[in-house]
Amino acid sequence: MATSRAGRILGRLESGKNLAGSACGVAGVGLALAGVGGAYWPVVVAGLYAAGALIAPPERVPPPPFDPREELGVLREDFARLREYLTEVELPAGAGAGLAGLLESYGALLEPGWVADVLATEPEAVHAVSRGVRQDVPECVDAYQRTRWWNRMAPGGESPEQHLERQLVVLREEADSVTAGLHEVEARRQQTHTAYLEERGRS
Structure with a gap:
């Protein structure tokens, strides 16, 4: 004290x-x-x-340092839990194939290595993947299971399977958009280096 x-x-x-x-x-x-x-x-x-x-200028308190790679580490753990949860869920064939493709995209982005390092530099991309893993996919699957039960009790209306497939298509498009955005980041980096080398060669 x-x-x-x-x-x-x-x-x-x-x-x-x-x-x-x-x-x-x-x-x-x-x-x-x-x-x-x-x-x-x-x-x-x-x-x-x-x-x-x-x-005199006010005292500046520096913000705490955050390492985005730590966030990806936690997100990988959540992704592993999501995959474990999905192995216990019965899904229609069409939705199952769409979900497998979506999970493959998430897994490729989160795999430790240089791709994940690029992802870590883009907060919006990390947020999109995090939202998909932690919120969107679990909500889609859970809502399907609940609605399917009600649909069996009271047949009619829109098919829960069709809704699930449409949701997964949207999520796959979003994952593809994230991938395209990261590709663009790398392309810009390459173009910047090309311009630097050409300018250096002229000087």
């Missing part, structure tokens, strides 16, 4: 505002010694200290 309090006091003494105020206060003492301010020199010194503290 005492060490923590001493650290806070030391931190205030070393703060930019205190240092700027102290510098202005020292200037105020110099002015007082030169005869400026007369009997009111303490007020001059205090005022200059306060002015220096006010004009």
Whole structure:
């Protein structure tokens, strides 16, 4: 407790505002010694200290460092749990094939290596894959199972199988869009390097 309090006091003494105020206060003492301010020199010194503290920039607290690769590590664990869950679910043939293709896309993006390293640099792409793995696919499958039961109890209406297949098509298109976006990132990187080499060759 005492060490923590001493650290806070030391931190205030070393703060930019205190240092700027102290510098202005020292200037105020110099002015007082030169005869400026007369009997009111303490007020001059205090005022200059306060002015220096006010004009000093506020202390900046640096944000905590986040490693996007750690997020991908957690996402891989969730993806493994999703695949385990899906092995216990009975799905229609058409939806099963579509789901297999979607999971293959997610797995290729999350596989440790340079592809995942590129993915980690694109927060929006990570968010899209995370949403698909943690929310969209489980919700699609669970909603299908629930609706299929109600449909058996009260036949009629739209087929739960068709809805599931349509949902998986949309998710596959989104995964393909993420892949295309990462491809574009790599293409831009290659083009930038080509331009750099050509410019270097001309100089």
